Amino acid sequence: MPTPSDYAQLKTFLDAVVRIPDEVWEQCYSAWQDYSAKRRTILTTAGERERYLYFVLEGIQRVFFLTEDGGKEATLVFMYAPSLGGVADSFLGQHPSHFYYETLTPSRFLRIPYETFMDQCLRYPDINRLALALAASAFEGVLLRQAELQTATAEEKFRALLGRSPHVLNLIPHKYLASYLGIDPATFSRLLGKVRL
Numbered sequence: 001m002p003t004p005s006d007y008a009q010l011k012t013f014l015d016a017v018v019r020i021p022d023e024v025w026e027q028c029y030s031a032w033q034d035y036s037a038k039r040r041t042i043l044t045t046a047g048e049r050e051r052y053l054y055f056v057l058e059g060i061q062r063v064f065f066l067t068e069d070g071g072k073e074a075t076l077v078f079m080y081a082p083s084l085g086g087v088a089d090s091f092l093g094q095h096p097s098h099f100y101y102e103t104l105t106p107s108r109f110l111r112i113p114y115e116t117f118m119d120q121c122l123r124y125p126d127i128n129r130l131a132l133a134l135a136a137s138a139f140e141g142v143l144l145r146q147a148e149l150q151t152a153t154a155e156e157k158f159r160a161l162l163g164r165s166p167h168v169l170n171l172i173p174h175k176y177l178a179s180y181l182g183i184d185p186a187t188f189s190r191l192l193g194k195v196r197l
Helices: 004-015 024-032 086-091 114-123 125-150 154-164 173-179 185-194
Strands: 033-039 042-044 052-058 060-066 073-080 084-085 100-103 107-113
Touching: 004 024, 024 114, 024 125, 033 125, 042 084, 073 084, 073 086, 073 173, 084 154, 086 125, 100 114, 100 125, 107 114, 114 125, 125 154, 154 173, 154 185
Parallel strands: none
Antiparallel strands: 033 107, 042 100, 052 084, 052 107, 060 073, 060 100
16 A cells, blocks of 8 residues: 555655646545565566556666567666656557566556556646656657767766766666676676776
């Protein structure tokens, strides 16, 4: 069962994007329900539609891509509190996902079903503005990440990661961090020993 503190965290996070008036929040917040998952749980599988928008309260998750033959895997993004989670393009477009959404550690969320969220967007202009702002932010993040992957050296990508989120070195297995940076694990290990911030 969600606690008042859980909902307060969600409201603080969302208000930083678009301020939701209290009267709208009172009508909408209870649609976000508590959900927990064990470590290494696949929440969304490639080929399935993303049915939920998640708000991460605890734990670490990743979105990853797996080649059709299962021979190669690429970690695309990590989620941890406080952030939104799920496969955003599949959620918004309601098409089959190309990606997997997996918990790396035991995780706890608030989540809202697609149909409920879209109903709120139609009923409340403030929620619709929020959805558009969240989509724009996600798109900006993807473009910046793509630019970094195509232009930065392995060391520059490593330094940028440590500058943004130094704590992830102790939380996320290094093989996933190497995949996220688009470098091989040996290069990651060498940079780990070499780079100091």
